[in-house]
Amino acid sequence: MGRAPCCDKTKVKRGPWSPEEDNTLKNYLEKNGTGGNWIALPQKAGLRRCGKSCRLRWLNYLRPDIKHGGFTEEEDNLILTLYGQIGSRWSVIAANLQGRTDNDVKNHWNTKLKKKLLAAENYTNLSSCCSYNSSDLNHKFSINSFSRNYSTMDSNTFTSLVDTNLTNPNLLVPEMLVAESDQLFPIPSLMEIQENGAIQLAQDQEDGYVMDFSSGISSSYYYDLVNDFDFQEKFIGVDDPNYSSSFSNYSTLVQLQANNIPDIDQTFRGFQN
DNA sequence: AATATGCTCAACCGCAGGATT
DNA sequence: GAATCCTGCGGTTGAGCATAT
Secondary structure: OOOOOOOOOOOOOOOOOOHHHHHHHHHHHHHHOOOOOOOOHHHHHOOOOOHHHHHHHHHHHHOOOOOOOOOOHHHHHHHHHHHHHHOOOHHHHHHOOOOOOHHHHHHHHHHHHHHHHHHHHOOEEEEEEEEEEEOOOOEEEEEEEEEEOOOOOOHHHHHHOOOOOOOOOOOOOOOEOOEEOOEEOOOOOHHHHHHHHHHHHHHHOHHHHOOOOOOOOOOEEEEEEEOOOEEEEEEEEOOOOOOOOHHHHHHHHHHHHHHOOOOHHHHHOOOOO
16 A cells, blocks of 8 residues: 555645745744644645645744855865764754755755765876774774875865864874875884874874875874774875975864864774884 | 756665554 | 554655756
8 A cells, every 4th residue: 555645736736835825834834833743734724735744944044044046165074074973864964054954955966066066086096095903902994094195186085085174073183194006004003193293293104104105195183982992084285286385285184184083092992003 | 149968966666664454 | 462653763855956968
């Protein structure tokens, strides 16, 4: 047996809402609320609309706390970050952006951000696939390492890929790991990070933690720490010719990310040398 | 100026899943 | 426990506007 339709489509109006309909719906909801039943609402409010349509119109357009207008750079960065972590769960992403609806975020993604990301990924080449095992630490890592050629990427595109505002507290930077060709360099220990600070470490380890191919391809990475030492690759910074001081940019990001770890001891427990 | 093409975003659709009967 | 109702969600569509040819 199929589902009964939510309303009789021959008897309801469809398509764009008129200002009069908007006023009717807004006035009704401000006075009475939804009454816990969107299906019955249009009849009570005197609208020839489907309940689902009323709900959508209210949630996506008429609500007083809706933010209309273009997305800021900060919002773009947050969407990109969250999409990388949870995918197309627009309602969850929208919940992190005050005044934005899932529909807004989804539209923005489909029309702007997806293209931005695809353009960026055209610069992405798989360079190697490595694994790092440490019996001392009793943990195993399996890491896919990618290198990206940013040499021709404009700085706006580059900036849009980096969560410079660090708005998501779940983002962690437990390690820096850099590969040169297929070789992996050691991951700095917690002790080293605590004693020297991430900036100092990055500056001290120019040859170890930053790839610098003569071809112009260079990259650095940080990793999310998720679910019991399961690492997810994230991008942090590059040696980009468009940046006069790209290495200091990278170091700053590492430091900011390190500061953002709420409980570094807890994060690294079991990891230390 | 006319037409084609691309872009934006409001609105719709169908499904999943929780609540209710 | 099954059937039905209702809400919320993500995917998709298409009208209207902007820009290119």
